[in-house]
Amino acid sequence: MEARQGPLDIAVAGGTGFVGRALVPALVQAGHRVRTLARGPKSPGPTTFPAVRAWAVDLAEGRGLRAALQGAQIGYYLVHSMGGGPAAADFADRDRTAARNFVEAAEAEGLERILYVGGLGEATGRLSPHLQSRREVARILSSRSVKVTELRAAIIVGAGGSSFEMLLQLVEKLPVMICPRWVNSRCQPIARSDLVGYLVRALQVPETVGGAFDVGGPDVWTYRQLLEATGEAIGRRPRIWVVPVLTPSLSSHWVGFITEVPSAVARPLVEGIVTDVVTREDRIRQLIPQPLTPFRAALADALRERGAVARGSSRGQ
């Protein structure tokens, strides 16, 4: 399949989320016609970009999905159900149903291509339930005739990202951290702007059609190093003690208690970092060359944006 040139009609499922909020303006800027799909009525579209239509659709339920996809050539899939409501433990079920509904509707409406952001992690039996679910979503999206591109990322660095907020709020709130051994696992975060660069430019690169690619930033650090660098950036020096007995379950309750990230979100994230989360191949770098943002610079950008958002919302009160 050829990659498409020129303005495209694009549906961004999850367009109101952390990645979607950055992707939608970048697609609009690149000249595409964009619509967002999410359950909530909120959207970055109508206020900032009058041309972006916001469809209120529950993918897990499926009603109205075909109408929302009508006329689109491309679909981005940026949806996950972690931490959603009382039945949070059923996130894998909800994600399975949502992905199935989306790809069936996409095929019926003749979409040519879906681009999906999944999770980075070893393809061994040691994948956490969250990562297993992310892989399952990729398989479901690929089970029909629509071609799928999957970009697999570790922590995406930007204001409001759940993994990033977990890291930042731990450092903000705890001068001393008693951490499990996972603090010595290695991680390769990516700046949200770099991920968005890949997502937008992949539309013009035929070799990315129908493939799965690891994406990561230039730094591969341990979580301890990430916590320390984050501390440095906000003027804190967290003291980190490693204990061997803290299980992922206990850690997630601890993260949920300390930060604003709910335990239901923290648990799958913490389980996912028990092993190294680094790229195993870098084909994307040859296919879509772009300068990659070092962790410290991405962190500084995220903190600036966070400050601007906080100032904006206090002015709006």
Ligand SMILES: NC(=O)c1ccc[n+]([C@@H]2O[C@H](COP(=O)([O-])OP(=O)(O)OC[C@H]3O[C@@H](n4cnc5c(N)ncnc54)[C@H](OP(=O)(O)O)[C@@H]3O)[C@@H](O)[C@H]2O)c1
């Ligand atoms: N954040 C990270 O650090 C990170 C790291 C690696 C991979 N990823 C992947 O990147 C993708 C995007 O993540 P994100 O951080 O942007 O997530 P997010 O901020 O939680 O956004 C999720 C989006 O999905 C929508 N959504 C959820 N359930 C839905 C449903 N049933 N029907 C319709 N829309 C629904 C949400 O809107 P409503 O709630 O209004 O429906 C929201 O727009 C996911 O595939 C995630 O696994 C993220």
